[in-house]
Every structure is written in C-alpha cells, then in structure tokens.
Amino acid sequence: MNAPEAFLQCRCGDCRITLCDPAVRYHVECLCSDCRQRGLISASKSPHNALPVEVANFARGIDVVYFANALIVDKSSQELLAFSKLTAGGIVTTATSTCCGTLMCFSHPLYEGTTISVSTDSCHVTTSSSLPLQAVVYVSDIPDEYAQTIIRCSAVPVISSVNEEPESPVIKALVRAVTTPISTHVRAAATTNFEKMCASKPLMFAFDRAHDYP
Ligand SMILES: [Zn+2]
Numbered sequence: 001m002n003a004p005e006a007f008l009q010c011r012c013g014d015c016r017i018t019l020c021d022p023a024v025r026y027h028v029e030c031l032c033s034d035c036r037q038r039g040l041i042s043a044s045k046s047p048h049n050a051l052p053v054e055v056a057n058f059a060r061g062i063d064v065v066y067f068a069n070a071l072i073v074d075k076s077s078q079e080l081l082a083f084s085k086l087t088a089g090g091i092v093t094t095a096t097s098t099c100c101g102t103l104m105c106f107s108h109p110l111y112e113g114t115t116i117s118v119s120t121d122s123c124h125v126t127t128s129s130s131l132p133l134q135a136v137v138y139v140s141d142i143p144d145e146y147a148q149t150i151i152r153c154s155a156v157p158v159i160s161s162v163n164e165e166p167e168s169p170v171i172k173a174l175v176r177a178v179t180t181p182i183s184t185h186v187r188a189a190a191t192t193n194f195e196k197m198c199a200s201k202p203l204m205f206a207f208d209r210a211h212d213y214p
C-alpha cells in the first residue's frame with residue numbers, strides 16, 4: 001500500500017494529521033468575525049502566527065479548505081492537540097496544536113461529522129488535490145468600505161452570510177460538499193476523526209461571548 005500523501009502540519013512541524021482522503025471538498029475565503037478572532041488568538045501565541053497582512057487589512061478573508069473527516073493521527077500528535085470553542089455557546093470546535101498555536105482544523109455541526117475545515121493561513125496543507133476558490137463568505141461581517149471593494153473586485157460569488165443566503169447556488173454546493181458521505185475505503189483507512197479525538201480531551205472556551213459562525 002502506498003504511504004498516505006496528504007496531511008496537515010503545524011507551523012513548527014511537531015503535530016501532523018494525515019488525511020485519508022486527499023481531495024479538497026470545497027474552498028472558500030471566510031470574512032466572518034469568528035475566523036478572524038481564531039486567527040488573532042493563534043497570533044497571540046507566537047509571533048510566527050500573525051494574520052497575513054491582506055487578511056488583517058480586510059483585503060481578503062481567511063482561506064478555508066474542506067476535507068473528509070477520516071484521519072490518522074499518531075499518539076504524540078494527538079497529545080499536542082487541544083480542543084476549544086470561542087464561547088460556551090459557540091458552534092465551531094477548533095483543534096489547535098499546543099506546541100506552536102497553529103489552528104489545525106475545525107468542526108461545525110453543519111458537516112454532520114463527515115468533514116473538517118482547515119485554515120491554510122494557519123496550518124500547512126500538503127495534498128495533490130486542489131480546487132479553485134469557489135466563494136467569499138460573510139462579507140457582512142467586515143466594515144462596509146472594505147466589503148464594497150471585495151464585492152466589486154471578486155472573481156467568485158460573494159455571500160453576505162451563509163445563514164441568510166441558503167438558496168444561493170454556492171452555499172447549496174458548499175453544504176452538499178461538506179455533507180458528502182465518506183467512502184467506505186477511506187473510512188477503512190482512517191484510525192480516528194475529529195470528534196473521536198475531541199471526545200478524549202477537555203473542551204476549553206476562549207471567551208465568555210454570545211455567538212459563533214461557521
Ligand atoms: Zn507545532
């Protein structure tokens with residue numbers, strides 16, 4: 001059997017998550033305030049984790065790709081993972097590497113356990129698969145002057161909010177992609193998934209704050 005070729009790696013290289021399915025399921029840029037907040041929390045842990053300048057300046061969103069939630073993670077990497085939400089009422093769960101504060105991957109109830117999302121602005125992604133950017137989402141979360149520029153210049157659809165535009169073709173495609181069942185052979189290759197790893201650790205909360213977004 002060939003060695004797995006797709007993996008996520010933290011910035012210092014100590015934490016690695018093998019992706020049993022290398023295929024990118026969807027690709028967006030997310031402008032939501034929670035993605036930004038998670039990026040800022042990561043940045044506070046290491047000078048190497050600063051938000052890219054274009055993200056900091058609202059010139060683009062956080063780059064997010066989605067993969068099947070079928071993983072191989074060895075014991076030492078599992079020990080480095082910490083699981084958190086921004087608040088106790090938060091929806092998104094984040095897996096962070098405690099070695100260097102890299103945002104390794106995320107889970108959202110919308111994914112129904114079949115998908116993880118990954119911020120390529122934080123985590124190093126190695127895969128032979130690629131998918132062009134499909135959409136920019138949550139433009140409603142950024143100051144209007146920057147939002148107007150993105151709406152005017154973007155080559156892909158710009159969505160104000162995923163919740164407010166469920167009938168938009170790109171959001172329908174996003175939901176279809178992130179709820180695609182994991183194939184039998186990929187599932188058989190996996191030794192764990194996001195939820196299994198999360199269940200083995202305490203869940204932490206970054207803030208006492210009211211809401212969260214995909
Ligand atoms: Zn690390």
Ligand SMILES: [Zn+2]
Nearest residue numbers: 030032035214
């Ligand atoms: Zn977001």
